[in-house]
Amino acid sequence: MTGHHSLSDMLTLRQAASLLGVQPQTLRRWESEGKLSARRTGPRGLRRYARRDVQRLLQSQDVRVRNAQQVVVEVARAISGSLDLHAVAKTVVEAAVRVVGSDRCAIYLVSADRTTIEPLWGTDVTDPASAERLFFPNPIPIDALPLVRHALQQPQPLVIDDTETHPLSNPELFRFFETRTVINVGLRGPDGEVFAVMPFLWTGQPHSVRDDDVFLAQSLAALAEVALSNARLFEEIEQERQRATIINDVVHDVHGGRDLGDTLTRAIKSLVQQLHADEGAIFLIDPQGTSIVGAAETHTHSAGRVGVVAPLQSVPLVARVVEHQRPRLVTIQETEGNERQWFESLQIQSSLYVPLLAQGKLVGIAFANYRNRTPHLKARDTLFADALAAQCALAMERVQLLESASARAAELEAVIAQMQEGVIIADRDGRIVLVNEYAAQLHGTAKLGVAPDDYSEAYHLSRLDGTPYPPLELPLSRAVLQGETVSNAEWRITLADGSEVIASGSATPLAGADGTRLGAVLVVRDVTARRKLEAEKDQFLSVVSHELRTPLTTIKGLTELAVRRIDRGVNPAAVLGSLHNVSKQVRRMEGLIGDLLDIRRLETGTLPLDCQVHDLWPLVEEARDRAQAITDRHTIEAQLDAMKPLRVYVDKGRLDQVFDNILSNAIKYSPDGGMIVLMLSRNDDQAVLRISDQGIGIPEQGREQLFERFYRGANVPPSEYGGLGIGLALSREIVQRHSGTLILEGTSPRGSTFQLCLPLV
Structure with a gap:
């Protein structure tokens, strides 16, 4: 401190510490660090601080805290809607080193069995390249980290000023991480249980941790706590959804008559995956209750249990299963005798056994084994295992009936599938339950579960005149809802590409032997070609x-x-x-x-062709002359854009017929006369003839049908232009028989150009 101050401008140690909101020992440490100067004044020579210096320090702290709080607010906004664990951790950790001022920061997740921690994200501002080496090694045992054990038990942050001397430190481990000072904060979920730890680390020399350091660390940890809890909750919800889907799939297998072995294999694989086990197997008990047989297994270190039959009492844990009749986790420490030998032979540390109960009777056992650990299973884990086992038991109970029914259904479905007519079956409520292959291809869809009100929309149906078809007036609706028999009704189907087909069908109600209404069947066929x-x-x-x-x-x-x-x-x-x-x-x-x-x-296929090699140019000139002879209003020119003769292998008479058809059209549809040009050229190994006129052109909506038989354009009134509409269709067929092509190359209201290509010899 410089200058002279009156005693009224000086503060004692306690007064300065109170004003700054810190402990006296913290103030002494700041003095030793040069952040604040002191002098001894007054009659007793007490240590005193200039009020102005204390206020300046207080203002600098306030600015730091305010800036840090602003960053915390920004972080809160950034992670508020994120459900990605890694994204949340990255945002919080990278902000933490800026706010708190630590050299490193990381978030570690506590494993389910609470034996290890695994890094979620970490950063090192002093050496960013070292982050992966420091924060992404193998899982770290919690036993090696007393400060993590402390976080699991105590809600308050733990401050380790010096990792070399603190009783909750592990000096050897922290030397590996090059760490000297730590603030460790536990992150707790809604259940109050610590699910992660967030250490703030300083390297090099011990760091003097201030109260505001701890406060800011807690603030950031609180943000991470909420955001990560939400993300974990979302993951749990997603996991429950996946488990519900698994149960539903197994239910579908059971009711769909799927092979029992396949169903049980799916079940045990799902159980092992969802409970993070290392291996699993399902054993079934025979109806007499005397023996047990391996039915399914996954990831077992010594495969071969499937199909193996053994006396029931020879399998360890059976007595426990019979006694408890609910899922239970057994560790090797709880076992002795045969049970322990069984654990040792399988090289496992713990095993979750799940009884398969059908109407209270034990019909099998599922095992999920853990080789080197004992899992921390929650109630929802065992509930999932129990529900999955119940469906497996139901599958076993009904397997004979389902296999028999499945065989009969397969025979019926095979017959229906091979029918050359479409078959659609609805249940008693009118919901579609079966669509055979023909019907699916005809409608472009095979949606099941569709109710009568939605038939028209789901299957894109309309009346023949294109107006909407009221769904309750459709043949299948009338048959299933009103018990009518409808014959030979017709409707339009609009496919995904916009094309339409015409269908004709008959619908009949279905009833059981006792007259009970079972549904209805629609037999449908494509009559588009016929129409x-x-x-x-x-x-x-x-x-x-x-x-x-x-x-x-x-x-x-x-x-x-x-x-x-x-x-x-x-x-x-x-x-x-x-x-x-x-x-x-x-x-x-x-x-x-x-x-x-x-x-x-x-x-x-009986059109005769008498093909010979001809020079194409003389044939084009002859066609020009024939066409010019029948018109005085047109000027017809033939132009050659090739140096060598263009030799083609053709039937001259048929090719003349093609030329005459195209030229007669050019004359007919050019009522005002004008120029008609025949341009002959060569393109690689093809002769190309373009015939252009100055006629009325071809409307866009009719170009795709131009070469269809009997087609006439919308701008060609029959009263003004004669003809059958088969000339172009016949010409294209003849050209294709010569391995050539005939296309409309271009058209406009001022004329059209046709392109004819023939291979050269």
């Missing part, structure tokens, strides 16, 4: 009748005109024009009939 065929047939008949009637009407009129002129003595030369027109209409009819015959031959 499409019927629509195509109707369309075909309509188009063919129109296309044939038109030339026939013309032929009839021209013939009658020619007869009348001849009867009147008109010069025969004047009749010749009418006869030429008759011949033209006859050729048109021949073309229509020829196309129809070719379609039929392609369907039956």
Whole structure:
């Protein structure tokens, strides 16, 4: 302290300590550390401190505490919603070294059997790279850490100023960790039991721990305590959910007639996994109660118990099981004689035995064994084991009946599955319980448990006109709810890709021998192809009748005109024009009939092809000339973009037919005339012909159906544009027979381009 102060400006040791909120000995330590100066003043020469220096120190402490409290608040916000143990621990630990000022901090979880601690997260600000070596070794025995044993028993933090001298220290261990000062805080769960410890560590020289260090350490530990408790609670809830799922799966196995061995194996594996045992096995007692047989095992060090039969009394612990008839943990220390020999032969430290009881009768025993430890099992652990064992016992009690029923059900399901019709069965409440493979593929789903109110939505059903199908009016609903027999009803099914199919089905109520209502069955089939065929047939008949009637009407009129002129003595030369027109209409009819015959031959695979090697360019020029000869409103050009001859192996007559079909369409659908271009080029090993026009184009919604038989675009009124709608379908089939492709390359309201590719030879 510098300068002179009056006695009224000086504070005694006790007055200064009281103002700072610390013990006098702490104040003396701060003086030795140079944080506060003192002088002896007054008549008695007492140690006194300048009031201004004490207030300055107090203000600096307040600032540190306020800053630390702000960090604590930020940490609280950061971890408030987290249920990840490691994320919570990392956030708290990394903040702790900043707030408290320690060199290291970590959180260790106490094992379930309370024999070891395992690091959850740790950090070292002096050497971050050493964190893994320091905080992530193997589990540390609690017996080697008296301060952890102290934390398990005492709620208050433990402060070890010097690990070399403190009675609760382990100097050798702390030397390994290079630690000299520790504040150790136990983290307690809602049950008051310590589940983790949080040490704050200083390295090098002993650190003078202040009261506010302990306070801040407690504050951070309290945050970790709450957040980790919530995360552990979430883990426990998740574990209970998993266990409920396991029980439900075993129940499903039992009621589903699954093989008993598979059910018991699943059960013992689940028991060992959930209770963190090292191995497990299930033994069944025969109906006479005289022998026992191994039924399932997992992780056993000497496999081979399954199928082994032994006298019941030869198996240790049976007497305990019969006496207690509930799960019980037995340690090797509790055993003697045969029981102890059994423990030693299995090389185990403890064993949880679980009786399998069916209507109070012992029908088997499940064992979960621990090789080197005795677990700290909770009530919910034994409840889970008991519930699992009860289901195993139920499986055994019902196994014969279920196997018999399962065999009959398997036979029935095999028949239903192989049916070439869909079968959907509903129970007496209308809930769907079976959907065979055909029905599942037809509907795109096989949802079970669906109630009548949800049939339409679950299976995407609508009326034929596309309007919603009221679910209670569906055939299956009427059969199961009203007892009606419904025949040959039809509806639409919308699949996931947006496509639709038409289904036809009949539904019949199911009843038992005594008339009890059991449910209903729906037999359904896909009639989409049939309905499409019927629509195509109707369309075909309509188009063919129109296309044939038109030339026939013309032929009839021209013939009658020619007869009348001849009867009147008109010069025969004047009749010749009418006869030429008759011949033209006859050729048109021949073309229509020829196309129809070719379609039929392609369907039956009898269309003959007389293929030879041809240079494609002359064939294209000939097609251009034929097309130009029948139109005065169009200019048709053929262009070659290739240096060498493009030789192809084709039937010239059929290829001419393809060219003529495409070019006639280009002329027909270009009513205003314009340019038609045939561009021939080469692309690797293919000849590519593009035929472009300046016509009306093809609507987007009809492009996928363009090459289907009898399809006509929405912008092609039959009254304005004739034809059967089979030219492109026939052309593509012919091109494909030549190992080529025919596609619509592009289209717009100003014209279309078709691309024809043929392999070169």
